[in-house]
Amino acid sequence: MKQFLSAQDVQDIPSLIQSALEYKANPWKDEMLGKHKKLGCLFMNPSMRTRLSTQVAAQQLGMETVIFNVGHEGWALEFEDGATMNGTNVEHVKDAAPILGHYFDILAVRTFPGLKDRSADYSEHIIHQFIHYAGIPVISLESATLHPLQSLADLITVHEAIAQHTLASKPKIVLTWAPHVKPLPQCVANSFAQWVNAWGAADFVITHPKGYELEPSFTNGATISHDQDAALKDADFIYVKNWSAYEDYGTMPGHGGEWMLNNKKIEQSNNGKVMHCLPVRRNVELSDEILDSSNSLVTKQAGNRVWAAQAVIASMLKASNK
Ligand code: CP
Numbered sequence: 338m339k340q341f342l343s344a345q346d347v348q349d350i351p352s353l354i355q356s357a358l359e360y361k362a363n364p365w366k367d368e369m370l371g372k373h374k375k376l377g378c379l380f381m382n383p384s385m386r387t388r389l390s391t392q393v394a395a396q397q398l399g400m401e402t403v404i405f406n407v408g409h410e411g412w413a414l415e416f417e418d419g420a421t422m423n424g425t426n427v428e429h430v431k432d433a434a435p436i437l438g439h440y441f442d443i444l445a446v447r448t449f450p451g452l453k454d455r456s457a458d459y460s461e462h463i464i465h466q467f468i469h470y471a472g473i474p475v476i477s478l479e480s481a482t483l484h485p486l487q488s489l490a491d492l493i494t495v496h497e498a499i500a501q502h503t504l505a506s507k508p509k510i511v512l513t514w515a516p517h518v519k520p521l522p523q524c525v526a527n528s529f530a531q532w533v534n535a536w537g538a539a540d541f542v543i544t545h546p547k548g549y550e551l552e553p554s555f556t557n558g559a560t561i562s563h564d565q566d567a568a569l570k571d572a573d574f575i576y577v578k579n580w581s582a583y584e585d586y587g588t589m590p591g592h593g594g595e596w597m598l599n600n601k602k603i604e605q606s607n608n609g610k611v612m613h614c615l616p617v618r619r620n621v622e623l624s625d626e627i628l629d630s631s632n633s634l635v636t637k638q639a640g641n642r643v644w645a646a647q648a649v650i651a652s653m654l655k656a657s658n659k
Contacts, residue, residue, distance in 0.1 A: 338649065338652040338656055339474050340474055341475075341476045341477060341486075342461070342464060342480060342485060343485055343528070343531060344485065344531045344535040346485075350492065350535055353489065353648050353649070354489070354496050354648075356648040357641070357645050358493065358644065360647040367398055367651055368397060368398065368399045369399050370655070371650070374399075374400050374443070375400065375403060376442070376650065377437055378391060378405065378478065379437070379444065379447070380406045380407065381463075384478070386639050386642050387447060387479060388447075390486075390642035390646050391486070393643050394643050394647035395650055397647055398650055398654065412427040414430050415427075415430065416462060430463075430466045430470055435470050435471065437467075438470070442473060442474075442654075443473060443475075443476060444475050444476070445475070445476040446464055446467050446480075447477075447478035448463045448480055448481060449479070449522055449524075450481035455587075461482060463480070464480045474653045474656075474657065476649060476653070480524065481522070481524070482522075482523065482524055483528040483531065484528045485532070486645050486649065487528060487642070488529050488531070489532070489649065490645040491614070491638060491641075493644060493645060494638045494641050495508065495612075498574070502608075502610070504607075507539060509542065509572050509607070510573065511542045511544060511572040511575050512529055512530060512533075512542070512543045512544070512559075512578065513543075513569070513598065514544065514549050515623060516579060516592065516621055516622060517579035517621060520581035520589050521581055522580065523581065523583055525578050526578050526580045527552060527555040533559070534557065539574075541559040542560045543556055543561050544563065544564065544565045546592035547563055547590070548582055548584065548591075549583075550582075551583055565602070566602065569603060569605055571606065572603075572606040573610065574609060574612060575598065575612065577612065577623050578614065579622055598623055599624040600627065600630070610632055610633075612635065613635050613638075614639075615635055615638075
């Protein structure tokens, strides 16, 4: 694997899940794989889980990690080709990224969408500029439209729960929109849909209010419903996430009705296991009663971020050693 931006960069998702589970069983089995190699992690936006799990994963492979919170500590970067840089941006990515390519063996980047200009966000201009100019393998730590390490951890969690709770090998997975206080990116929802569809081992339903349709290339293959109660019937897994509108880009159309999950809402599910990528706004996106119940997988899901990152970094290190 030379880059990890989406499910399309993975040849065999079940094998990658298996690799992650092998690292979970034996975290140090490849502790020499990354010896004398460095992972540079650039954060243009805040993070807890992604930052720490990636760092732990790299350390378990013997790699050194350097974290740079460029959004807070670095020079403001310019990404527009041909820009006259007489404003607040101090350094162009075409000058900065090649230097990172000299310092590191693998570069990992987190950037969020602006949620103002849909075509700019969906072009993934920022992460592609790093790929173009850094000249080393790049891992997305979440980009403008996708969050692949999160989605891999999500599928690891589903895979484990199927075995643990002896669920059907083709479970019903429901991705449900949830309320929020401000417009959020579509990344986690897009990415989860893309990975579940690529994985192909689920009966996949997405439910959201009208106006919250996601970009169809990610959701094609899923059943879309505006009736949350009907969608939740017989669900084995319920993935809860807010996102802002894709059509009326970055807005929060009125949703009407009650969309926050509570125990009453999941009564018709198949004792549905509830997932969320975190951070979560309690009693806005998800009720305390769900988050604090045995139905919640959110802590396991976040724990699996380490094994997802370790499988991906290891795959890149092995590719670069060939
Ligand atoms: N789920 C997730 O990406 O968490 P962080 O924003 O804390 O990294």
